[in-house]
Amino acid sequence: MNDQDIQAYRQRLSCNFERIEHVFPACISEAARLLSAQGIKDYLDGASLICMIGRGVEPVLVYLEEMPEVAERLGEASLSLVAQTVWKISRSPNGKSIPPFLQSLAAVSRRLASLELLERYCALVLEFMERTSSSIHGNQSATIASPSLGDLLERMPALLAELSCQGLRNWIDYGLEHYLRHPERQRDYFSLQSADSRAVLQRERHGTLYADHERQLDLYLQALWGRHELFVPFSNAFDQLRKPVAYFDDRGIRVPDVYDDRAGVRGIDRYRALLAHVAAHKRWSRPLIADNFSPFQRLAIEVFEDCRVERLALRRYPGLRRLWLALHPRPHEQACDPQRESCIRHRLTMFSFAALQPAHGYSNPVLLEFLGQFEQLLAQPGQNSQQMADLAISYIARTRSQADLSARVHFTDTEVDYRDDNRHLWRYIENGDEEELYEEERRPQQEEDSNRLPPRHYPEWDYRARTYRPDWVSLYEALHPGGQAERIDALLNKHQALAKQLKRLLDLLKPQQYVRLRYQEDGAELDLDLAIRSLIDLKGGAQPDPRINMSQRHDGRDIAVLLLLDLSQSLNQVPPGASQSILELAQEAVALLAWAIEHLGDEFAIAGFNSDSRHEVRYQHIKGYSEHWDEQVKGRLGAIQAGFSTRMGAAMRHAGRALAKRQADKRLMLILTDGEPHDIDEADPRLLIEDAHQAVRELGRDGIACFCVNLDPQADAYVADIFGKHYTVIDRVEKLPQRLPELFLSLTK
Secondary structure (H helix, E strand, O other), rough: HHHHHHHHHHOOOOOOOOOHHHHHHHHHHHHHOOOOOOHHHHHHHHHHHOOOOOOHHHHHHHHHHHHHHHHHOOOOHHHHHHHHHHHHHOOOOOHHHHHHHHHHHHHHHHHHHHHHHHHHHHHHHHHHHHHHOOOOOOOOOOOOOOOHHHHHHHOOOHHHHHHHHHHHHHHHHHHHHHHOOOHHHHHHHOOOOHHHHHHHHHHOOEEHHHHHHHHHHHHHHHHHHHOOOEEEEEEHHHHHHOOOEEEEEEOOEEEEEOOOOOEEEEEHHHHHHHHHHHHHHHHOOEEEEHHOOOOHHHHHHHHHHHHHHHHHHHHHOOOOHHHHHHHOOOOOOOOOOOOOOOOHHHHHHHHHHHHHHOOOOOOHHHHHHHHHHHHHHHOOOOOOOHHHHHHHHHHHHOOOOOHHHHHOOOOOOOOOOOOOOOOOEEOOOOOOOOOOOOOOOOOOOOOEEEOOOOOEEEEEOOOOOOOEEEEEEEEEEEEEEOOOOHHHHHHHHHHHHHHHHHHHHHHHHHHEEEEEHHHHHHOOOEEEHHHHHHHHHHHOOOOOOOOOOOEEEEEOOOOOEEEEEEEEHHHHHOOOOOOOOOOHHHHHHHHHHHHHHHHOOOEEEEEEEOOOOOOOOOEEEOOOHHHHOOHHHHHHHHOOOOOOOHHHHHHHHHHHHHHHHHOOOOEEEEEEOOOOOEEOOOOOOOHHHHHHHHHHHHHOOOEEEEEEEEOOOHHHHOOOHOOOOOEEEEOOOHHHHHHHHHHHHHOOO
């Protein structure tokens, strides 16, 4: 996308906050890559609507950053849905809850995974807002703000990571029932601070959540059935009149958002039972014209076709029989009284069970007769859905009774809940009530790709709540623009004496390419000295040493290093007694370090970062691992400038992603900074320090060692809280060009 296109889109966004100008190009480029033309229009209209609510730039920035990903995952209808929900919240006294609603949306959408559940979620948020906003005075027109809506929204990603939609609804209902008229206790409950809240959460935490096993189920379908399908989860939490049932069509497979263990079958195996049944239908079933059959006939055809495809699947995977039988009800033959109630479901479920279980124990002669016909039909090559439909109609005709028309239907032990609702079997000549609309199809990705990288979203550790704020920071990465390489060459010439000292040290550390290994029984060549000695021993009657060969091994250093530079505004300061700014001294030090590492041959990358609130962390690549210390890299280093703030945790997490991919025995991240982490939108000085410390722990788990070189004389007050013992403080900044290369060599020798 070129600058002219970006300006055209910018004019369509009715919002004049200056901070939008910095992030808009990357956001609209990402939107253009993921959304259709109508989707982009809805995206910009939604952002304009949110700008009009008068809550400042924060909600607009979050919407621009988060919604392309949400819309790509759940459908473009989510754009207007979210914007309208924000508008409704803004019409209440709960405007402060808009940022946490938007900020948590990306993480929430990953757990909900369908547009239908997102619609239910937005309705749940609005319902909660209305009930808690009007509860204190019992007046629906009260103008007070909800005391706990913001707390609930901030913890919603963590709640959905633990609970199904039904469990979440139960947890919320309990809190409203007991604390609706107690604002302080209500806040404690919905912020997970009270023992009661945690106890109810533990009670509702059960079952196997689809969101935790989506990839595993996708691999199951691909491995056993050679299919890749879109899964669309649904929940029973919001449907009161009609219980939703799994189904599939050409747009995806609808699956429950949670399965509890049942009948000795784990929840994950219940998902497998459902998907195996669906895959069998997709392979062997063909649709029929529904208008040709009565409702009873359609019900019988569905059951017989279920049995047919399952028996065909059992030929390929016999182990499915045990799984399906464990979940299939076993109706008692005499459980239904045909004189008093409709037994059609009972008869069909008996047939279904008997088709799966040869040792069914039923004695009904008509049932046994049709089971025999069913087996004969299955044995025929080329049998199909139409033939099975004819057999099902015959069975209904033979077993029909007057009580089948009774409104009193026998339902006990007739629900086979691992099967879908079979809507895929029917085609209607005229559209009827049986057809259910599905969410809009995802539009194909546009061919034109953007040359701008989209924002990367990273969590941030909240030490007060002892949890992560999901997708809290938006990071924009780019290749640093070039400059004049001669400037760096001049700095290196300035330190020629230091460079000579370093070179002598480097020559001692530089690894030999090959080291000879002697005393080998098998080797690349003969070791003549040892061979002659063994021959003498043999001639003298002694046992010769068979280790007469030698080989060679490579003795290179296997180290990958990433130097992360803090490029915040404070680097422009000139230290007392110095003639250069901290930024200029850092350029000299990094130039010497890069020259030294190039001489050693280690893998080495350089990047710089700064931030202007959590919405704009800038990460700039100065040298890549595959690049040599050449004129181009020198030009980028010579062009670096300092500005804004220091949001260190997000930059370290992003740098760690690249460093973790390097195949090296040792991976080292070297952070050069002149102060503590801080940013303009965070008043608590401890929060970003604790977040940076958490980032160091995360990197350590990935096998990345972090070491900080701090130029702040007061750093001892906070740097150990972040890096432990892995830091050094350089009080005299003018010594940095000498100290930095020496420090690196001592860390990697």
